Amino acid sequence: MSIEEKIAQLTSIFVDDLIENGDFSEAKAEQLIKHGIGQISRVAGSKLGFRPREVAKIVNKIQKFLIEKTRLGIPAIVHEECLSGLMGPSVVMFPIPLALASTWDPDLVKNVAEKIREQALLVGVKHCLSPVLDLCRDPRWGRCEETFGEDHNLVAAMGIAYVRGLQGNGDRVYVVATAKHFAAHGVPEGGRNIASVNIGVREFRNIHLYPFEAVVKLAKLKSIMPAYHEIDGIPCHANDELLTKVLRYEWRFDGIVVSDYWGVRMLNTVHRVAKSCKEAAILALSAGVDIELPHNDCFKELVEAVKKREIPEELLDRSVERVLYVKYLLGLFDNPYVDEARVPETIDGHSYRELAREVARKSIVLLKNDGVLPLPKSNIKIAVIGPLADNPFAMLGDYHYASHIGLVQPDIHIVSVLEGIRNKVDPSSVVYAKGCEIQTSDLNMLNEAIAIASKADVVVVVVGDISCIFDKNRCTSGEGIDRTDLSLTKPQEELVKSISNLGKPVVLVVIAGRPMSLENVQKDVKAILWCWKLGAEGGNAIADILFGDYSPSGRLPVSLPRSSGQLPVYYSRRPSSFGEYIEMPSKPLYPFGYGLSYTEFRYTNINVEPLEVPIAGEIKISVEVENIGRYEADEVIQIYIARTYNSVALPVKELKAFKRVTLKPGERRKVMFKIPTQLLAFYNRDTKLVIEPGKYKVLVGRNSEESIFETTIKIVGETIELKERNIFTAEAYIE
Template sequence: MTDHTTATPIYRNPARSPQERARDLLSHMTLEEKVAQLTSVWVYEVLDDLAFSPQKAAAKLGDGIGQITRVAGASNAAPRQTAELANTIQRYLVEQTRLGIPALIHEECCSGFMGRGATCFPQIIGVASTWEPELVAQMAAVIRTQMRAVGAHQGLSPVLDIARDPRWGRLEETFGEDPYLTARMGVAYVQALQTDDLRQGIVATGKHFLGYSFTLGGLNWAPAFIPPRELWEVFMFPFEAAIQEAGLASMMNAYHELDGIPCGASRELLTEILRNQLGFDGLVVSDYMAINQLVDYHHYARDKTHAAHLALQAGIDVELPSRDCYSDALVEGVRTGAVDPALVDQSVIRVLEMKFALGLFEHPYVDEEAAPQVFETPEQRQLARTIAQKSIILLKNEGDLLPLDRQPGTIAVIGPNGDSIRNMLGDYSYPAHIELLAHLQERGGMDTPIPESLTLEDIYPAMKSVLQAIREKVGEGSEVLYAPGCGVNDSDTSGFDEAVAVARRADVAIVVVGDKSGLTPDCTCGEFRDRATLHLPGVQEELVRAVVETGTPTVVVFINGRPVSSPWIAAHVPAIVEAWFPGEEGGPAVADVLFGDVNPGGKLPVTVARSVGQVPIFYAHRPSGSHSFLYGDYVDETVAPLFPFGHGLSYTRFEYSDLEITPEPVSTDGTLQVRFTLANVGERLGDEVVQLYIRLRGASVTRPVKELKGFRRVTLEPGRRVAVTFDLPIPALSYLDPAMERVVEPGELEVMVGSSSADIRLTGRVQMVGEKICLGRKRPFFSTARVSSLDA
């Protein structure tokens, strides 16, 4: 069709809507051109080494293409070269294909843009530990800036899975166990990544839809058995909030199956629920290889054509990372009548609408010269430092061993993560990606080029280990000794003698232990790296014991991706610090906390089990959960966690008082105001994360004993007081009744305010009165918090 006012095709007219332009462009397309828009190619498939190959492009991109997979991440080029390569590919598509449709370029960006030279922020479980959505937004803004500079348009994040099984290796990529905390942090990420105008933003991709994190045995890709009410109220909640509150533009299916149906083939999940019930109107992309997985992993589809049909029918619009089932097999399926061509058209429309919404047709290119200027700026590094500092959790501090005295003395740094920069980074960091590529190349896998000139300085940002940071922190006059003691995950104890010797010489021993994260066999957590036990890997716990038994005051610092279940360490080590994988500024951040330059204020986003036998263990259990009738505990273990959800200590003390709950009673369609006083009664500046929990009594279904419904991180000078007020919409407390209708019912509401899920400082009760309310899709998800000074 032609726009008669301009004599150009409608799809070329930016004044027309994305929907109008997409429908018009579809009318010009052949079947092959349509199918090409539903898939992607790895960037290296059109390269000779790092040079663009017109010959390979002609074979792979002749009919156009929907997406290019990881121009930065799969070429390993520097920012300027990445931008140049993106422009070259777009120029080929715009100028050398019949319809001139640009590609949408996607990249990974879990805890930072996973490209060479990009900022490596703390892993997401650490970001969650800040309990500060504003920091998530600032991190996502940096990711957006760096990705846009090199020509990317879509990020395969955030992970919105609820992590209630620490055996699962990808727990570190999540915001933790709680749907409310995950939703608040996830919404902040999506809003900052996409912005209000996708022409200035990056498409966020919620993953993995749905229930991927709660599989049998905590195993990756294993089946999940989740009751419908729990699926909706717990696992669906962050995705629903991201759609309704942030306009999430893309969704990725999960690999596993639910009740016999692989998620990638579930029309109920990806169309009836996601689109029809949740109101999602964006693009559904497959997780990598998930469509062919229907054939060779789940044995659910007969062949690639059948897999393509099942996935399209379910609602997957785009196959990633490369052309496989959505290729010749799909074209053949349409031509033989095995696949309804309307399914193809439906997904092509969605792809094209997204490209028009992104402004790709008007602005397919980026400024190559400007690209390097937005990488690793001082402001970005400072943000990485701030997030790392605020992510650190003080789990225990017996006898106020921390912060350490700066007086001259001898410090022993011990442990396999004490002098490692690699092990401060999560599984979707760029250095971990390079390791995976090298491993796959050894196995004859991916052809991603690793430039021969690539150096460690290219792979890693400028980083300091914990040991290096401590040495710089104490300066002259103090002696800092080091002994690794053992490896991360081996049985070799030959280094124990040296570790014990340096511990005995020291005034204090800092034992830095934990994990190595990544996707290769030598890693102990991350994707593909599930565990059957939850203690420290290898002989690290034995190393800690050996150091403690020297009698030297000992601090344990965990650099890890899953919570450590070690009752012995919790009982016998006086000071324990949880730093997760703190990113490129992690070493200095840990030293800042150890020596008191920063007062730790992080809080656990997960419950820490005492042993794997307690799994799954989480605070928001039903009344009959978390105890065994008649006696409560296990025969051989308490049911209590090692550390509760929301726990985290400080170098100062906070006091809660003067709880006011209004109105009393409150209407089922009203708003409850919860007000109290918070005071810093210690001697240091510090942060407290105040947490609002509720319990519903009298509901028509059993409800959790506690549910997080609000939080706020508050910074207070010593001696200062503030009033904290939560405005809690009662419809935000809705749940599914016996008929699976979302409702708010009259009853009693217990309100709990505290420093953790187990450290409740203030409680009150209020009656909810009025009619039972049935809610539709639109509803409030969050409370709001206000802080005002009470000091003259």
């Protein structure tokens, strides 16, 4: 391979640059990718709006050109955003990752990822830029909605399930998953996107690297993406200790490292650690970045750098080998084409919508219920009020196509809350008023809402976030949409209070993209349903809960603060973080793991053994759970471990195991847990991974603040140092 051909494999190009008059242009390709190309960026998610069948045709034409018209005939990897479904028009949308995490059901998350894989393969996408494994520990950060929550153990479990579902849980790799943003992107300074991350090495390794290490070792991850930020002055895209020492040498990662979009150039333009694009490319490649996305912006400068011996050609060879290896794993050298005849006009089948509705339903969290829910389906007049009630965009996260691209109208049918309610009951019994805009008040709208609500038996008020990327005038959540105030916007708070003053029972439905504070309104309403961005079937799922066809069973994967002034408010804080404020308690309004049900559960026959556990042993826990209410429902049993004394200060408690179980009225099931002591390992003063003996509390609870049972165990033996982690999740099963 020539130097130009090698570097071509380490670069990418936007599909838009290869399009003329709505179709692939061979003339442009001969000019731009004559030496081949590593990846093609965003065919499905292009702003040009290609439908699925058009995507497949364009992908085939690009591959045909590369194979037949370039000297080496190497096909390209086509990548796309896949966070909540394949990003593109006419593709059904699943709930956002925070909703997936709210199910506390890794098997369900794996099912979603398998469906996303199916969507991607239909159109020739072989590389998905997901999942996000950052921890949502500063909810001011607008990208919280892309995460699986605040807890590294929950994020790891969800990440493993997602990667296995997307890539395939065997020797063959169907679609490459990309874990991002490596690492600790969820704790930026001030909650501002891409800002500095200021954490110590032990917190970095114990908490933030944990989910990434888990998917590399247990799910055989094949792609990873560095984060935009810097840590202690070293940008992640130029951090050889992170991208080479930890990732390659310690974890033995054998996939590819792809830059975040324009992340290489930002070494020059944002971080100012490189004086030119060429210098940025040298830094990134030397650190361990294999491919520059989304365009050959800086890596093209490597041609000159190699010829001038500013960088050894062996570095190119190292990355080229990795890229070609992944292409081999994907089967691109055997057959890079897709069967266009199999591609539908829309990827919107019944199985997709059925799964989207199931996930949405299982993710909804009941925060409060003063006896008003579930609602009856007849002999009731319902007022549906709020700026998000009849807004399909309310159901979309920032990485759903319509909101990401900024379409005026959704590209596929999305069920709003109003439509979902009208699907469930006699439509003539439902009245609607908007009440306000998200960020602006309108007295006429407010008066109309008050008039309509005053004549209803119950009022469903739908408020929350609108998500997109970088549009601060339109949105309140998403990439580049960071906030200092986590309350509902003022017009929405005013609407809730005005309606509640009528004395009618008010059900508050919050459709959120990030953890928000409901401190100012939670006392004014009778019930609260917490709903994330629930995708195409969100409105139907919410109606299923409102009218009792399904008992709410979601559990919060984050803590909901009382105020922005409390932050950080995640549950697994260290022992010294016990101080109280003048204005309010230090604890969140609703804790991590919290969620109510329409039924009641009774825990009995809880057993923990042995009480003295060998240093390299396991803790066995059994719990019997009985549904003593009137509704079939799911309970999520949560096991926390609280530490007493260790050689370094560690979180006072951490989630170590969980299991979701479905119970009919009167049904009782026994749930078993096995927690290896390796899950208690941490990095000590010398940054060695160790398990220390001592006393630990085992807490069986419904959430991080409410323990049903606790007992003390003792880990016995001498401190042992582990060469590496190889266990990341506990075993949980139902007898």
